[in-house]
Amino acid sequence: xxxxxxxxxxxxxxxxxxILKVDSFINFQIDVELTDExxxxxxxxxxxxxxxxxxxxxxxxLPLAYAVARHLGDLPLLFAKKYKPxxxxxxxxxxxxxxxxxxxxxxxxxxxxxxxxGDKVLIIDDFLASGAASxxxxxxxxxxxxxxVGVGVAIEKEFQGGRALLEAKGLRVVSLxxxxxxxxxxxxxxxxx
Amino acid sequence: xxxxxxxxxxxxxxxxxxILKVDSFINFQIDVELTDExxxxxxxxxxxxxxxxxxxxxxxxLPLAYAVARHLGDLPLLFAKKYKPxxxxxxxxxxxxxxxxxxxxxxxxxxxxxxxxGDKVLIIDDFLASGAASxxxxxxxxxxxxxxVGVGVAIEKEFQGGRALLEAKGLRVVSLxxxxxxxxxxxxxxxxx
Numbered sequence: 001x002x003x004x005x006x007x008x009x010x011x012x013x014x015x016x017x018x019i020l021k022v023d024s025f026i027n028f029q030i031d032v033e034l035t036d037e038x039x040x041x042x043x044x045x046x047x048x049x050x051x052x053x054x055x056x057x058x059x060x061x062l063p064l065a066y067a068v069a070r071h072l073g074d075l076p077l078l079f080a081k082k083y084k085p086x087x088x089x090x091x092x093x094x095x096x097x098x099x100x101x102x103x104x105x106x107x108x109x110x111x112x113x114x115x116x117x118g119d120k121v122l123i124i125d126d127f128l129a130s131g132a133a134s135x136x137x138x139x140x141x142x143x144x145x146x147x148x149v150g151v152g153v154a155i156e157k158e159f160q161g162g163r164a165l166l167e168a169k170g171l172r173v174v175s176l177x178x179x180x181x182x183x184x185x186x187x188x189x190x191x192x193x
Numbered sequence: 194x195x196x197x198x199x200x201x202x203x204x205x206x207x208x209x210x211x212i213l214k215v216d217s218f219i220n221f222q223i224d225v226e227l228t229d230e231x232x233x234x235x236x237x238x239x240x241x242x243x244x245x246x247x248x249x250x251x252x253x254x255l256p257l258a259y260a261v262a263r264h265l266g267d268l269p270l271l272f273a274k275k276y277k278p279x280x281x282x283x284x285x286x287x288x289x290x291x292x293x294x295x296x297x298x299x300x301x302x303x304x305x306x307x308x309x310x311g312d313k314v315l316i317i318d319d320f321l322a323s324g325a326a327s328x329x330x331x332x333x334x335x336x337x338x339x340x341x342v343g344v345g346v347a348i349e350k351e352f353q354g355g356r357a358l359l360e361a362k363g364l365r366v367v368s369l370x371x372x373x374x375x376x377x378x379x380x381x382x383x384x385x386x
Contacts, residue, residue: 028274029307032259033267058252063259063270066225074226077256081221114222 001041001176004154005189007034008177017182026126026154027060038176039067042124042152045174046072049149051122053078053115055141057097057108057133061125064154068124075122078115080108080137095139098132108136115144128153128175131162138169150174157182158190194234194369197347198382200227201370210375219319219347220253231369232260235317235345238367239265242342244315246271246308248334250290250301250326254318257347261317268315271308273301273330288332291325301329308337321346321368324355331362343367350375351383 013021025031042064051072056065057080069077082097083106092109099106115121121141123134134151141148151166156175159182166173178190206214218224235257244265249258250273262270275290276299285302292299308314314334316327327344334341344359349368352375359366371383 023304024307028271028304030259030262030270030272031267032262032270035259036263036267059255059272059274062252062255066223066228066256066259069223069225070229074229077223077225078221079223079252081252111216111221114217 001038003034003037004177007031008155008179008187012187014182014185014187017185020155020157020179020182020187022126022155026064030063032063035063035067036071038064038154039069039071041176042068042174043071046122046150046152049122049172050120051075051149052118052120053122054124055080055110055115055121055137056124057137058082061127064126065124068122068152072122076114078110080110080140082106082108093140093143095136095143097136098130108133108140110140112144115140115146117145119144119146120149121146122149123151124153125151126154128156128162128166128173129160131160131165134162134166138166138171152176155179194231196227196230197370200224201348201372201380205380207375207378207380210378213348213350213372213375213380215319215348219257223256225256228256228260231257231347232262232264234369235261235367236264239315239343239345242315242365243313244268244342245311245313246315247317248273248303248308248314248330249317250330251275254320257319258317261315261345265315269307271303273303273333275299275301286333286336288329288336290329291323301326301333303333305337308333308339310338312337312339313342314339315342316344317346318344319347321349321355321359321366322353324353324358327355327359331359331364345369348372 054069069075091112094109150172181188247262262268287302343365374381
């Protein structure tokens, strides 16, 4: 998606060729118009996926996941949380997720009652790197006996291996900005439409 | 807002007359259509506020804040985070927030570069109870020398004192479901339009 790639080149901040910060339009401050455009694009791409629910994990994928759910005809949006609040009296599905940027392990959870066997779940997130977050969400979906109909991410860093792991499970993986290399302060994309 | 009040009565879960769980449409699973309607309503209410930016705190106020920003003409949306990620190399504004439901204290932060003196900030959140979260956000706004033009929340529990604290600071506080009492498993609203 050209407007996203251009925005990354303009406002993204590359740290040590390893971490890409997009705080000014995705991670802290959100460009609402761009997010809505991305939501519209994913709705176009996954229109025939049969998705009945959109799933993400807190926090920064939430606005994009909301926009996708909205453009797919107001699908229910479910987000996994990274801890167990003490107001939660329900049974949960849970999975472990190792964070690449924060170098820690989180437990992510969703209440069992919001994921069930008939659900066709579209995973949406802001980043795909090692794939750990998506694999954790996929684990939750599997525990519920539900089906994952695809993974959509705003920004993919292919060289960190996430796509390979997800495609090996037969999943359709779509990223709007597909980065193949970050080197010497430069960002290279797979292609520009 | 009648549709929200009715939804709370239908799907809200009251625990020990103290905690109101709205996990099925706001806090875990999000009703996207309802959220968009709430966003539209807040945009109508705050149309003349002069807001240049919408501010919330992660996590569950984020979809609503996004919907408000969208309906106010794609205003930038800023969210405060509850910890300092190690990818953050910027200077932050920070404030303490005591959580009512989780009974703990968090530090919330936004990078200084996203809040500045000219900003007119509309605070949006899912709940207003003790007002701790809004006061923390107000603190961040004050540190930046920016102005708060109002506080909009989906659900207010007036008896927990938040409105009183915020109005004492001269702020305009608007809630879409204004709860005056939760007693014997029953929820009472201030009025129904």
